[in-house]
Amino acid sequence: MRRTMLFLPGNNPNMVMNGGVLGADSIIFDLEDAVAPDQKDAARELVRCALEMLDFGGCEIIVRINALDTPYWKEDLEAMIPLKPDVIMPTKVSGAAYIHELEAKMAEEEEKNGIEIGRTRIIPLLETTLGIENAFEIARSTKRMAALYLGAEDLTADLRCRRTKEGNEIAYARGRLVCAARAAGIDAYDTPFTDVEDLAGLKKDAELARGLGYTGKAVISPRHVDIVNAVFSPSKEDVAYARDVFAAMEEAKEQGKGAVSLRGKMIDAPIVERARQVLEAAAQIGGMLDE
Amino acid sequence: MSKLAGSLREAIAASGLRDGMCISFHHHLRSGDYVLNMVLDEIAAMGIRDLTVNASSIHDGHAPMIEHMKSGVVTGLETNYIGPAVGRAISEGVLKNPVIFRTHGSRPSDLEQGVSKIDVAFLAAPTADPMGNCTGKIGKSACGSLGYAFVDAQCAAKTVVITDNLVDYPLYDWSISEDFVDYVVQVDAIGDPRGIVSGTTRMPKDPIALRIAQTAARAIDASGLLKDGVSFQTGAGGASLATADFLKQIMLEKHIKGSYALGGITGYIVDMLNEGLFEAIQDVQCFDLKAVESLRTNPRHMEITASRYASPTAKSTAAGSLDVVVLGATQIDLDFNVNVHTDSKGYIIGGSGGHTDVAACAKLTVIVAPLSRARMPIVVDRVLTVSTPGSSVDMLVTQYGIAVNPARPELKEALQKAHLPVKDIGELKALADKINGAPKKREIKKDRIVAKVQNRDGSLLDVIYGV
The missing domain is CATH 3.40.1080.10 (Glutaconate Coenzyme A-transferase)
Incomplete structure (x- = not known):
């Protein structure tokens, strides 16, 4: 499940320690923007200890490393790859060449540590206009690619416009990124909603992203996790309908019928596929299938 | 005269x-x-x-x-x-x-x-x-x-x-x-x-306290006690207060109307009364100005004596009719005994207040606490001071899961059925030790007793030694 991807500052012991219990599907240990330059090594050390010692309860583990034009990213990878995080998140990704440079170093570290090459996946942060324009190229640049992630704050600076809650200024980027990700067969993560207190605004923003086809949304506050999870989870009605779809398919099969209809509508392949996705998601969330 | x-x-x-x-x-x-x-x-x-x-x-x-x-x-x-x-x-x-x-x-x-x-x-x-x-x-x-x-x-x-x-x-x-x-x-x-009194009691923003509170509220809901006529008491401290807020959301969603809220009263409880979630407040102590104002102006907000609150020899008490209470702990041990008197070094930092009373009286006593504070595990083999006996405690809610007192198997079953993260209290202790390292055992000199802790019936629960 990739409904929520929660940022945890890599230099905050309380947050790092408790990252697994905040309800997020994925947690991002941030070595980049949340950590001041003179704290980079301390954050690396704290995250290293946490990954060595603690169990994060099945959360997908992501480490956001520093950009490739900084002196930190290689050390980040050297410290993190041996700990087998699920995903490395590079920032300010502008094209396939960037990913190729990154994955060469990742492969080097994997080999050095006896880890299967290609095990560590990549979710790049696309937060420049060039990155958005090259989204499909980036999405297909490596087999490691797990999802694309839109970062709207830096993007709007690059676009030379103001970031608003309505998000009209990032409508194109949202559409372009999700289309590129889906075309490449991977997930798409929406940008975080940055007003921690505005929970109604958050819900609206998450619903917009879900409506566009996004898999989930990054969050910068633990308080946002449950709302985003709920928006990106199938509803009870969705689950009931999906079950009915499969029941109707089964019944038609028994009766030897070719065409299957449910509630007066034909069931075609996309409907069955959506139903399968809904039941799969519900099974992963747990509990929804008991009722 | x-x-x-x-x-x-x-x-x-x-x-x-x-x-x-x-x-x-x-x-x-x-x-x-x-x-x-x-x-x-x-x-x-x-x-x-x-x-x-x-x-x-x-x-x-x-x-x-x-x-x-x-x-x-x-x-x-x-x-x-x-x-x-x-x-x-x-x-x-x-x-x-x-x-x-x-x-x-x-x-x-x-x-x-x-x-x-x-x-x-x-x-x-x-x-x-x-x-x-x-x-x-x-x-x-x-x-x-x-x-x-x-x-x-x-x-x-x-x-x-x-x-x-x-x-x-x-x-x-x-x-x-x-x-x-x-x-x-x-x-x-x-x-x-x-x-x-504080001007306003603030809802905690600490994500760990909020996560504990949310789990506690879901557990209370799963216990079956959260229904029309429910009565409860929550403390004014972080996770307890936040639990009241999460309970409020569940009560609003399910259209549940409670009977009364008890205890030290905050503005949050007053809001619940004003929103029709309770019939009345029984107030032995106000914690903020909103509670003071409400007590002064709202006849459903009643001032009660400490005897009516929780005296074990009174003919009846408000605590005696209590369904659910949410309380904190400085330490809790494998037998669910709770310490609210002393810190990890043995210094006196608190006391029972009404903790022991309402825990003994309520149908469901919930302890909310983080697994550790400042690297000191909250779940320990044996509490330094027994403030509230484990027999009065039904469950402990931490951010890592819920431990149910083995004396309440039906409660454990209800929580598991609701897909809540039920764990053995020993598991929680092991987890706390794994994260923090097992703390050094503290040598307590038993040459001088500085305090005697009485249970609500007057019997001696524990003694506190000098540090």
Whole structure:
């Protein structure tokens, strides 16, 4: 499940320690923007200890490393790859060449540590206009690619416009990124909603992203996790309908019928596929299938 | 006749106070209270010594009493809670006799039953008339309920009311009646309003506290007790307060209307009353200005005495009808015993207050606590001090899961059915030790007892040794 991807500052012991219990599907240990330059090594050390010692309860583990034009990213990878995080998140990704440079170093570290090459996946942060324009190229640049992630704050600076809650200024980027990700067969993560207190605004923003086809949304506050999870989870009605779809398919099969209809509508392949996705998601969330 | 004394000294002298007696105070002015300090200063100046103070609670604002302990003016203390400032001094041996720790319920019970006696009660009163009718609802030092003070007035041999808002006789909306009052003293100020009640009680933002609270609320819902007519009490501390907020959301979603909320009352509980989620509030103590205002203006918000709150010898109590209580813990052990008296080094930092009472009475007692604080595990093999016996505790909710008392298998089953993260308490302890490292075992010298912790029935639960 990739409904929520929660940022945890890599230099905050309380947050790092408790990252697994905040309800997020994925947690991002941030070595980049949340950590001041003179704290980079301390954050690396704290995250290293946490990954060595603690169990994060099945959360997908992501480490956001520093950009490739900084002196930190290689050390980040050297410290993190041996700990087998699920995903490395590079920032300010502008094209396939960037990913190729990154994955060469990742492969080097994997080999050095006896880890299967290609095990560590990549979710790049696309937060420049060039990155958005090259989204499909980036999405297909490596087999490691797990999802694309839109970062709207830096993007709007690059676009030379103001970031608003309505998000009209990032409508194109949202559409372009999700289309590129889906075309490449991977997930798409929406940008975080940055007003921690505005929970109604958050819900609206998450619903917009879900409506566009996004898999989930990054969050910068633990308080946002449950709302985003709920928006990106199938509803009870969705689950009931999906079950009915499969029941109707089964019944038609028994009766030897070719065409299957449910509630007066034909069931075609996309409907069955959506139903399968809904039941799969519900099974992963747990509990929804008991009722 | 006139009960008005010209000065505090005059009232003390008239009360007949002498060496070796017991004087009492309530704690409704909390850390902003001036009365305990001013009375002890005056008594010391009069040369009276060897007194026992019986106070419902001692807060950090009462730190000046440490000097009176050193000088022998105060040699005994009977109370339900001691804040860290005075607690540390007592742990270090400043008080001649061991502290007697009671609970908010057993204190009035023991006074009413004659088990303990007060010679002179000094009652801080935010508003009083010259005959001693008094209330906490109005005045510049308004604190709301005077719940803990009723028993002092009723049981003390002499009662002195001390006020900074003297009004004409008769005060019409009185809480404590003149028939129990011997003397009235007017002073400039009985307390610092900033320390008496907070302006607003803030909901915690700590994501860990919120996660614990959310899990606790879901567990309470799963227990089956959250239905029409439910009654509950939650503390004013972080996760307890947040639990009330999550319960509120569930009650609104499910259209549940509760019966009453009990205890120390915050603005959040007042909001729940005003939104129709409860029929009434039974208030023994107000924690913020919103609660004070509500008590003054809303007849459904009732002031109750400490006896009615939780006395084990009362014919019935509000605690006795309680469905759910959410409480905190400094430590909890593998037998679910809870410590709220001492810190990990053994220093006195608190006390039961009503913890032991409501835990014993409620149908469901929920302890909310993080797995560790500042790298000290909260779940331990054995608590340093037993404040509330494990037999009164039904479950512990941490951010890493819920441990259910083995005596409640049906509760465990209900929580599992609701897909809540139920774990064995031993598992939680192992997890805490794994994360924090097992703390070094602390050597406690057992040569000096500084406090005795009584259960609500008066039996000895534990002793606290000097540090």
